[in-house]
Structures are given as structure tokens and as C-alpha cells.
Amino acid sequence: MEFLIKIVYILIFPGLLFSTVFGLWLAGIDRKVVARMQKRVGPPVLQPTYDFFKLLGKETIVPSSAARHTFLIAPYVGLVSLVVTALFIPIGGLQAFGGMADMVVILYLITIPSLAIIFGGSASASPFAGVGVSRSMVTIMAYELPLILVLLSVGRAAGGGLVTFSMEQVTLYQQLFGSFLLDWRLIPAALAMLLVIPCEVGAHPFDVGEAETEICEGPLVEYSGAPLAVFKLSHAIKMFIMTALFAALFLGGISTGMVWLDVVIALVICTAVTLVCMTLLHAITARLKVEQVFKFFWTVVSGLALVSLLLVWFVD
Amino acid sequence: MFKKLIDNSAAKSPWLFHINAGSCNGCDIELVALLTPRYDVERLGFKLAGTPRHADIVVVTGPVTAQSKDRVLRTIAQVPDPKVIVTLGSCPRSCNVFRGSYSVVGPLDKYVPIDVSIAGCTPKPEAIIDGLALATQILKEKRGAK
Amino acid sequence: MLPFIKEAVTGLFSKPSTEAYPFKPVDAPAGYRGRIVFHADQCISCGMCERVCAGGAISTRSEETEEGTLITRRFFLGSCTFCGHCAAFCVKHAIELSPDYHMVARTEEELVVEGTYLKKKPAKKAEAAACGNAVEGESSVKPREDGLPVNDPAKCVYCTLCAKKCPAGALTVDRKEKTWVLDEDKCVACGTCAGICPKKAIIM
Numbered sequence: 083m084e085f086l087i088k089i090v091y092i093l094i095f096p097g098l099l100f101s102t103v104f105g106l107w108l109a110g111i112d113r114k115v116v117a118r119m120q121k122r123v124g125p126p127v128l129q130p131t132y133d134f135f136k137l138l139g140k141e142t143i144v145p146s147s148a149a150r151h152t153f154l155i156a157p158y159v160g161l162v163s164l165v166v167t168a169l170f171i172p173i174g175g176l177q178a179f180g181g182m183a184d185m186v187v188i189l190y191l192i193t194i195p196s197l198a199i200i201f202g203g204s205a206s207a208s209p210f211a212g213v214g215v216s217r218s219m220v221t222i223m224a225y226e227l228p229l230i231l232v233l234l235s236v237g238r239a240a241g242g243g244l245v246t247f248s249m250e251q252v253t254l255y256q257q258l259f260g261s262f263l264l265d266w267r268l269i270p271a272a273l274a275m276l277l278v279i280p281c282e283v284g285a286h287p288f289d290v291g292e293a294e295t296e297i298c299e300g301p302l303v304e305y306s307g308a309p310l311a312v313f314k315l316s317h318a319i320k321m322f323i324m325t326a327l328f329a330a331l332f333l334g335g336i337s338t339g340m341v342w343l344d345v346v347i348a349l350v351i352c353t354a355v356t357l358v359c360m361t362l363l364h365a366i367t368a369r370l371k372v373e374q375v376f377k378f379f380w381t382v383v384s385g386l387a388l389v390s391l392l393l394v395w396f397v398d
Numbered sequence: 399m400f401k402k403l404i405d406n407s408a409a410k411s412p413w414l415f416h417i418n419a420g421s422c423n424g425c426d427i428e429l430v431a432l433l434t435p436r437y438d439v440e441r442l443g444f445k446l447a448g449t450p451r452h453a454d455i456v457v458v459t460g461p462v463t464a465q466s467k468d469r470v471l472r473t474i475a476q477v478p479d480p481k482v483i484v485t486l487g488s489c490p491r492s493c494n495v496f497r498g499s500y501s502v503v504g505p506l507d508k509y510v511p512i513d514v515s516i517a518g519c520t521p522k523p524e525a526i527i528d529g530l531a532l533a534t535q536i537l538k539e540k541r542g543a544k
Numbered sequence: 545m546l547p548f549i550k551e552a553v554t555g556l557f558s559k560p561s562t563e564a565y566p567f568k569p570v571d572a573p574a575g576y577r578g579r580i581v582f583h584a585d586q587c588i589s590c591g592m593c594e595r596v597c598a599g600g601a602i603s604t605r606s607e608e609t610e611e612g613t614l615i616t617r618r619f620f621l622g623s624c625t626f627c628g629h630c631a632a633f634c635v636k637h638a639i640e641l642s643p644d645y646h647m648v649a650r651t652e653e654e655l656v657v658e659g660t661y662l663k664k665k666p667a668k669k670a671e672a673a674a675c676g677n678a679v680e681g682e683s684s685v686k687p688r689e690d691g692l693p694v695n696d697p698a699k700c701v702y703c704t705l706c707a708k709k710c711p712a713g714a715l716t717v718d719r720k721e722k723t724w725v726l727d728e729d730k731c732v733a734c735g736t737c738a739g740i741c742p743k744k745a746i747i748m
Contacts, residue, residue: 122441366551517622531566
């Protein structure tokens, strides 16, 4: 029985099926609202779903100079690690797998999809992919530091004198003492997290690695057919994962007593965060240069997160 | 059921790849005009892809010049099946006023079969939308044939 | 940054500026030059349209029958620049550029506009042929010694182009009566009429 429930967790909620559906829906909402902000009609909300299924039906071409196996396996590695991440993030207090230090696990797991894109891109032996890969690496370095600082400050705030790395404890603490977004010491960290999300997902204006108009989607340049579909899906799921992480870290305390209502509220928060930090940013900004991204994240965003950490550490 | 889902999606999400084979830039501008808020073909699922590997519909503008011929053919060969080739304007169909020039080796149908040709010099954006709609129908037919 | 946010939010709540084209038909603006319409019954086969076409889109083929010559004029829209020169030069207004812009085709034939008409053998010429005098095709007129233009009635289709182009107004051409009259006092022997004549009927 225990085993069966775990299987349901992995395959249906919040694993593969749910994160696929919700991720594609989030991506659709994002595209639709960006279009409306630009006074266009915009694609239907189901457009990313159509794109996904269409790509599944296309021919897969492997360049003759590519490292065939790495090229084909990389997208699936990224997808699997994202689905696993979804299991560790509490959605409305519902966490499929937990543990003492699941925050660290999440931190490692959400790096893997970016690494999968880097591996796939380098395996495709295209100069465009080469440029994209080097840029993606710089972006990863840029957002990892503020992300760790944000997680540390939340962990310290929830640990009560100690630093905790347990998502469960973060959720419990917020249920008892109110959401962290209402804690003035953590507001800079929340802002930093809102800026880390688009960078991690690869949305405007931080999409230097996958710049469509500049380097033809960088590492994805040689992909076609099903592997490309999986990369696009990973991109959509990443939006869900990152916004859910934000909801769990800063708005985890909302509890109505009913699990399904908590989950629905968490999903509404996910959508709202997507609209604010990805859609609005996409509509009003142009792409930055890679060194600008790096500088911005290591000064402004890291600074914000560090302020929070110091406040949490020294101010009661 | 899965196959039907894919078939239906094929007509709803056609991605374009645009090749300029020595065009005067008139047709290129009109094609880009389709992405502006006024025409916004994204509402029909069209998207301008950056690389031929992602494309479903190849839009060729311009008479094929001696310099661009190899590149055009190589790019078209890189597009995964099923694909549709659309010629935009009169030039790729017949070389138009550039016929007989020492540097023009077109028209395009000497080298690859053309599925849809949109006439006009340049076509009105509405006519391009018509042509692309026809191209998505062909795309669906080609999927059915496979 | 703030004005952009304002713009984005007002855009979100205002009506999109997109035209609902494929679902709602749109007419081309006045004066738009689209699909060619050819009124075959008005054509006098002067061939001016073919000469001025930059894209080489117009071709003619003829077929001899007992009643006369069946002439088919073919406009290939896939080679047309829609410049409107053919319509502007057509003295009989047989060519028209309509505002129809839906020119999308899967095959080449769908892009062709054709018109066929019968050019009857003129009665006079038939009589002349019977008497054994001037036969069509060979010129019976000689150039004048004073350098003024002469018209070859066997070739002339009375399109009136020479009269229109004559800078001195020395030519009077009547299409109905089939007459070509030169006012020798006005003529300056510039040669414009010979140059413009689509049938090369004027000899200097």
C-alpha cells in the first residue's frame, strides 16, 4: 500500500502527469498574458501543449558529428530530475517525499536540468550551441549564489537559532507563526527569489543562454522532434517547480484544514508568481548581456539576499 | 488516440523558418509584419523559429542566386519531416525581374518541389496568412500520408 | 521601468489591436493592384503590354483557324510585379488590375490568367489576296525620300498609339474607319511614331 501511494506520487501527483499538465498550462498563461500586455490577441492557452504534441510527431535528426547517445539521453535526464524535484517541494503542505535536508536535495536537483541542456548542447557539436553552453554556465553561476543565500536565510528563520534544511520544518514553522512574506526581515530575500526564478527558468530578460533571435536558442539549436519536445516540456515544468518553491518558502503558512483547498491555493500562488516575475518582466524588458546578468546577480540580487540573511541572523 | 492528438496539434502549431535567397527585402518585411500586434499570427500558433531543425514550414523569398543556392538547399534538407515549402512573392516562383541575370540560377522549383506559392510583389499580409493557412492544411495531409 | 509597467498593464486591460483576418474578410484599399483581369474582347493585339512588362509575365500564342487567328494572351501572376504598366499602356483598356489579393496556389496553373479571342481576317485583305496584289506579311510600301513616316496598312492595327505619342500632333488615326492620315506640314520627322508602333508598321 505504501508502495502504491509512492507510485501515485511519482507518476500522477505531484509527479510526472500533474507537473506536465500544470507546467504546460503555466507556460500557456505566460504566453497569452505577454501577448495581451503587448496589445496582441495571443496564442490559445493550450498552445504549448499543441507545440509539445506536434514536436513528438516530428522526425528526430541527429547531426553526424554529434555524440549520439549523450545527445539523445540528455533531455530525459533533465526531465526526470525535474519530476523528482517536484516530489520534494511541499505544495500546499503536501509533500510526497521529505527528509532532514531536502532543501539541499532540491538545490542540487534543480541544477541538473540546466546541466542536461549544457551536456546536450555540447554533444550537438554546433558553434551556436557552444556559445549558448558557455553563456548557460555563466548564468548558472550567477543565480546559484543568491539562491543559496535565500535558502540559508529561510532555513535560519525557520530553524529558531539553528539553520534547518528541512522543507517540512519550514512549512510547519510558517503554519504556526505566519508566512515568511509577512516577516519584514525576509522581504529582501523574497525579492531576490523573484529575480532568481526567471533566471533559473531562462525567461526574459535573463535568457542569454537560449536567446532565440541571437544564437538560435543556443544549446537547443540542433534538436528536433521528441528530444526538443522534452526540453520544451522541461522548460514548462521548471516554471512550475520554481514558482512552487517560492510558494513553499515564503507563502507556506496558508492552511485551511482541507488538503485539496491548500493545494489549489498553492497553485493559484504559483500562477500569480509566474505572472509577476516572468510575464511582466518579459513584457517590459529587453535581453541583457551575459556579463550584465552576472554582475546584476552577484551584486544586486546577492546583496538583497545577504541583507536578509544578516537580518535573520542578528535581529530577533 | 495519441496519434489523433499529434495529428490535430500538427496543424495548430506550425513553426516557420524564413530563408532569404537573394530577396529585395520587400517580402521579408511583410513576413515580419505578420508578427506585429496588428496581424499577430501567433494567435494561430505560428512562430518564427531560429533554426531549420525546429521548423515545419520553410518560407523562401527571393530568386535563388548562385551564392545562396547551396545554402538554401542545405537548409531545406535540414528541416525534419513533415515539412512544407512555401514561396513568398514572385521571385522564387519565376525569378521575376531578375530573370536572366548572371548571378541568378533560380527559380526554386528547378531544385525542390514547391508546395504553396503566394503571388504578389510583395503579397499583402492577409494573402500571406491565407498561404500559411493552406500550408498548415498540407502539413496535416502530409502527416496523414505518413 | 515604471512607464513600461504602466504600458503593459493598460495593454492587458485594453482591446487588442489585432485584426481578426482569416475569420473576418478584409478588403484591399482603393487603388490596390492585385490579380489581373483581362477583357479579351477588347484586345486588338497590339502587343504593347508584352513589350513593357518588366517581369516577362505576359506571353501570347496564336492558332490559325479558318475564320481567322485565335489569339490567347497569358498572364503568369507568379512572374508579375503588379506594377500596372501593361494596364497603363493598353490603349483599349483591356487589362485591369483588380483589388483581389488572394493569390495563393498549390500549382502553377492556378496563377495563370488567360483570355482568348478571334482575330477575323479582314474582308479587304481577303479580296486583295484574291486579286493577287498585296499579301499579308510582305511590305508593299517604300520609305519616303523626304524622311517623313509612311504607314503600312497591312501591318497597322489602328491602335492610335502613334497619334497619341506624336509630339507635333501631325497624325490622325481613326480606328473605326481604319484610316491613317499624316499632316505633312506639322510633321517634324522625329521618328517617335515609328519607335512606339507595336507592330512596326511605320517606316521612316
